[in-house]
Amino acid sequence: MITTDHSVLIPSDWRDFLALTKPRVMTLVVFTGLCGLLAAPGSIHPVIGAIVILCIAVGAGGAAALNQWYEAEIDAQMKRTAKRPIPAGRMARTDARDFGIALSAGSVIVMGLAAGWLTAALLAVSIVYYAVVYTIWLKPRTPQNIVVGGGAGAFPPLIGWVAVTGDVTLMPIVLFAIIFMWTPPHFWALALFVKTDYAKVGIPMMPVVAGEKSTRRQILIYAVLLVPVALAPWYLGSAGLIYAVSAALLSIAFVALSVPVGLRTSAEEDAMKPEKRLFAFSILYLFVLFGALVADRLIYNAGLIA
Amino acid sequence: MTPEDQKQLEARRKSRNKALGLVLVGLVILFFALTIVRFPDEEDRAAYEAELEASR
Numbered sequence: 001m002i003t004t005d006h007s008v009l010i011p012s013d014w015r016d017f018l019a020l021t022k023p024r025v026m027t028l029v030v031f032t033g034l035c036g037l038l039a040a041p042g043s044i045h046p047v048i049g050a051i052v053i054l055c056i057a058v059g060a061g062g063a064a065a066l067n068q069w070y071e072a073e074i075d076a077q078m079k080r081t082a083k084r085p086i087p088a089g090r091m092a093r094t095d096a097r098d099f100g101i102a103l104s105a106g107s108v109i110v111m112g113l114a115a116g117w118l119t120a121a122l123l124a125v126s127i128v129y130y131a132v133v134y135t136i137w138l139k140p141r142t143p144q145n146i147v148v149g150g151g152a153g154a155f156p157p158l159i160g161w162v163a164v165t166g167d168v169t170l171m172p173i174v175l176f177a178i179i180f181m182w183t184p185p186h187f188w189a190l191a192l193f194v195k196t197d198y199a200k201v202g203i204p205m206m207p208v209v210a211g212e213k214s215t216r217r218q219i220l221i222y223a224v225l226l227v228p229v230a231l232a233p234w235y236l237g238s239a240g241l242i243y244a245v246s247a248a249l250l251s252i253a254f255v256a257l258s259v260p261v262g263l264r265t266s267a268e269e270d271a272m273k274p275e276k277r278l279f280a281f282s283i284l285y286l287f288v289l290f291g292a293l294v295a296d297r298l299i300y301n302a303g304l305i306a
Numbered sequence: 307m308t309p310e311d312q313k314q315l316e317a318r319r320k321s322r323n324k325a326l327g328l329v330l331v332g333l334v335i336l337f338f339a340l341t342i343v344r345f346p347d348e349e350d351r352a353a354y355e356a357e358l359e360a361s362r
Contacts, residue, residue, distance in 0.1 A: 011315065011319055012318070013318055047339050047340070051336065051339075114340055
């Protein structure tokens with residue numbers, strides 16, 4: 001049993017607490033948050049900027065810990081997650097909960113003191129959204145859970161941007177929308193070629209519930225819907241030519257890779273090459289797109305392009 | 307509890323205390339830096355005064 005606390009005799013190693021924060025997910029969170037911060041018009045003191053990024057990362061870590069506290073029993077039954085600290089019996093469940101709450105509350109308070117309470121409120125909303133709305137409420141209930149979960153991953157650039165400008169305008173919402181639209185094709189491409197045990201534990205993942213054909217069609221739909229959203233910073237006038245060209249090229253490639261995935265059906269013992277290619281490219285896509293947004297702003301600020 | 311368990315427990319406790327110590331030192335540095343950066347200078351005070359005047 002993993003739910004009884006006395007099963008953990010030895011106090012958990014600090015590395016287990018670190019593992020609880022999902023450090024690998026955090027790198028993407030830190031990157032997109034930093035891009036939002038750097039792409040925003042105006043300036044922020046570097047110390048405050050660093051604290052904002054730290055708070056986004058720690059808040060994400062707290063949310064991840066709460067996620068694992070809640071899903072311990074599900075994690076124990078899936079091969080991919082069975083070695084996490086709680087299901088492996090290296091940590092008491094309540095320790096993970098308390099750790100998650102401490103990180104979440106701490107990051108929100110420090111964020112409020114450093115960058116103002118609007119930014120802190122957005123961070124708090126993002127943590128509650130991931131830990132409660134997604135993990136507890138919608139993930140076990142709807143096959144659109146990845147769409148919902150994408151919302152949680154979409155907060156960092158918005159928070160980074162608002163930390164600089166002090167108000168929520170259209171641009172940070174566009175950045176939010178980009179990651180929101182990007183997540184479903186990104187994740188479902190992975191879900192098509194990685195056989196997971198989600199069905200066993202009753203999590204309604206799209207390929208399991210709606211079937212492969214429907215999932216493929218929806219990958220294509222989201223990939224197409226992503227195009228106008230990715231180009232929005234340019235036609236809204238918040239980004240220049242460097243971003244426009246990068247976004248256009250990336251969008252063409254993304255749709256081009258999504259078409260074969262969206263229209264084909266896999267055979268028995270399929271190598272799933274197009275799906276793997278789309279998944280790998282989707283990661284590159286996000287990094288380059290946000291990188292281009294920052295490059296665009298920095299070059300504009302340097303006065304190289306009027 | 308075997309002596310080995312006892313030994314491991316003590317080693318864990320020690321490394322956890324060290325990690326927590328580092329976090330606390332980090333927080334001290336963080337709040338110190340934040341205080342210095344956000345401490346109002348002449349300009350901030352003038353802006354605040356102007357705001358008070360305007361609201362009167």
